[in-house]
Amino acid sequence: MTRKTFVAALTATAMMAGAAGSAAADEWDTIRIGVEGAYPPFSQVDSGGALSGFDIEIANVLCDEIGAECTLVQQDWDGIIPALLARRYDAIVASMSITEERAKRVDFTDKYYQTPAKFAAPKDAEVEISREGLDGKTVGVQRATIHDNFISEEFGDTVDIRRYATQDEAYMDAVAGRVDLLLADSVTMAVGFLETEEGEGWEFVGPDFTDPQYFGEGVGIAVRPGEDALREKFNDAIAAILADGRYEEIQNKYFDFNVYGEPYGE
Amino acid sequence: MDFTIILDNLPLYVQGLWITIQLVFLALCAGLVLAVPTALLLTSKNPLVWGLPYAYVYFFRGTPLLVQLFLIYHGMGQFETIRESFIWPIFREAYWCALIAFSLNTGAYTAEILRGAINQTPWGEIEAAKACGMRKVTRYRRIILPSAFRRALPAYGNEVIFMLHGSAVASIVTLVDILGAGRIVNARYFAPWEAYVTSGLFYLCLTFAIVYFFKLWERRWSAHLRTR
Numbered sequence: 001m002t003r004k005t006f007v008a009a010l011t012a013t014a015m016m017a018g019a020a021g022s023a024a025a026d027e028w029d030t031i032r033i034g035v036e037g038a039y040p041p042f043s044q045v046d047s048g049g050a051l052s053g054f055d056i057e058i059a060n061v062l063c064d065e066i067g068a069e070c071t072l073v074q075q076d077w078d079g080i081i082p083a084l085l086a087r088r089y090d091a092i093v094a095s096m097s098i099t100e101e102r103a104k105r106v107d108f109t110d111k112y113y114q115t116p117a118k119f120a121a122p123k124d125a126e127v128e129i130s131r132e133g134l135d136g137k138t139v140g141v142q143r144a145t146i147h148d149n150f151i152s153e154e155f156g157d158t159v160d161i162r163r164y165a166t167q168d169e170a171y172m173d174a175v176a177g178r179v180d181l182l183l184a185d186s187v188t189m190a191v192g193f194l195e196t197e198e199g200e201g202w203e204f205v206g207p208d209f210t211d212p213q214y215f216g217e218g219v220g221i222a223v224r225p226g227e228d229a230l231r232e233k234f235n236d237a238i239a240a241i242l243a244d245g246r247y248e249e250i251q252n253k254y255f256d257f258n259v260y261g262e263p264y265g266e
Numbered sequence: 267m268d269f270t271i272i273l274d275n276l277p278l279y280v281q282g283l284w285i286t287i288q289l290v291f292l293a294l295c296a297g298l299v300l301a302v303p304t305a306l307l308l309t310s311k312n313p314l315v316w317g318l319p320y321a322y323v324y325f326f327r328g329t330p331l332l333v334q335l336f337l338i339y340h341g342m343g344q345f346e347t348i349r350e351s352f353i354w355p356i357f358r359e360a361y362w363c364a365l366i367a368f369s370l371n372t373g374a375y376t377a378e379i380l381r382g383a384i385n386q387t388p389w390g391e392i393e394a395a396k397a398c399g400m401r402k403v404t405r406y407r408r409i410i411l412p413s414a415f416r417r418a419l420p421a422y423g424n425e426v427i428f429m430l431h432g433s434a435v436a437s438i439v440t441l442v443d444i445l446g447a448g449r450i451v452n453a454r455y456f457a458p459w460e461a462y463v464t465s466g467l468f469y470l471c472l473t474f475a476i477v478y479f480f481k482l483w484e485r486r487w488s489a490h491l492r493t494r
Contacts, residue, residue, distance in 0.1 A: 082452075082456055085456075105456050143453045144450075144453030144454060148453075162360075165438070165449075172340060175343075176343030176358075177343075177354075
């Protein structure tokens with residue numbers, strides 16, 4: 001193939017792909033969903049390489065409710081919003097908290113769960129969660145999360161912040177003793193770390209953090225700005241699964257408390 | 267293109283630049299110190315002498331730098347005996363882990379470059395040295411090594427640039443180097459284009475500085491070979 005015909009073929013392929021994309025955009029009978037896969041118990045990759053977790057199941061049941069065929073696309077957290085904007089997928093179901101900063105780039109649905117943030121430390125550490133108590137300590141967080149924003153704004157001048165690409169890497173360094181404290185979502189830290197064999201020596205310390213200024217109004221599904229039809233479909237679907245017990249069924253598999261943060265439905 | 271993002275975060279990038287320069291410079295120094303004896307051992311004909319250095323060079327040239335860094339950073343942290351030993355304060359810090367990995371890596375490549383250069387020493391130079399009555403040590407010190415360094419210089423310049431570019435993997439183990447700054451900016455503003463173009467420009471400037479520096483160095487060291 002000469003270079004010219006190759007370019008022509010590329011252009012044609014790109015145009016066809018573009019056409020297919022826009023056709024799907026009107027009907028939403030197929031939806032591509034971006035997920036993370038390194039944030040147990042919400043999303044994880046099992047030993048066989050398959051995705052599982054609360055986010056994954058919620059995504060699938062929402063698709064059922066909408067009546068769309070869904071493909072899950074795994075994407076690292078750092079690039080999860082840029083990839084949405086670049087149309088690699090149409091929605092993010094990845095435990096993304098609804099914050100002001102993110103809402104400038106994407107549109108959010110209603111929340112589908114809400115849990116507080118908490119610190120964890122080694123059991124014998126006896127740290128006090130205060131400006132003085134944290135002075136000079138090393139704190140591990142996942143980069144560009146609400147937890148990163150909170151610790152950077154409130155304690156950035158006195159603590160040494162280690163930012164990780166995934167929550168799993170932060171746990172690894174906690175076990176290795178490279179960080180004095182972890183700050184993360186309480187549920188994901190409990191299930192993903194403290195209740196596992198690796199996290200034996202660690203426990204929660206300090207209060208629940210829920211300040212909406214940092215921690216937002218819960219976790220929602222992100223779509224590209226202006227995709228109101230898709231956003232409405234997700235909102236209706238969230239309301240529907242909350243009302244008819246499908247949400248409760250899934251959440252009971254993972255948690256022994258109400259992860260929605262308030263009574264289901266009205 | 268949103269230039270305010272870049273301007274607002276320039277201090278972060280400059281901090282990253284400083285970390286990158288430190289890591290690369292120190293690793294190159296340590297690597298060079300390691301490479302000279304390794305290269306000399308590699309030119310030996312006795313397998314007992316070249317065996318171990320050969321295995322070292324073979325491993326570090328045969329595996330990606332990222333794998334080496336993971337082995338040192340995550341791998342070492344796995345073992346309780348290491349975590350409780352006196353060397354843990356070093357392996358605890360991402361900075362030292364990166365420095366160790368980079369030094370060993372560039373040491374292996376540099377040793378191989380030097381070994382090649384030593385082997386290519388023109389026989390006439392050695393013969394002349396012998397005719398002047400130099401002993402083996404003197405021969406190496408006065409003739410073989412200086413001549414080899416001169417020949418190795420262009421290849422070594424490339425290695426320095428590779429090391430600079432390879433050092434970007436430091437950002438994966440929490441270090442905020444030039445790329446680490448870019449990753450933070452990307453994550454904070456969801457602006458990968460601005461974030462990584464800026465990182466790229468910093469690397470580009472450093473690369474040009476290195477190329478220029480090596481050009482001067484080569485002119486100086488091979489002045490006697492230049493046509494007048």
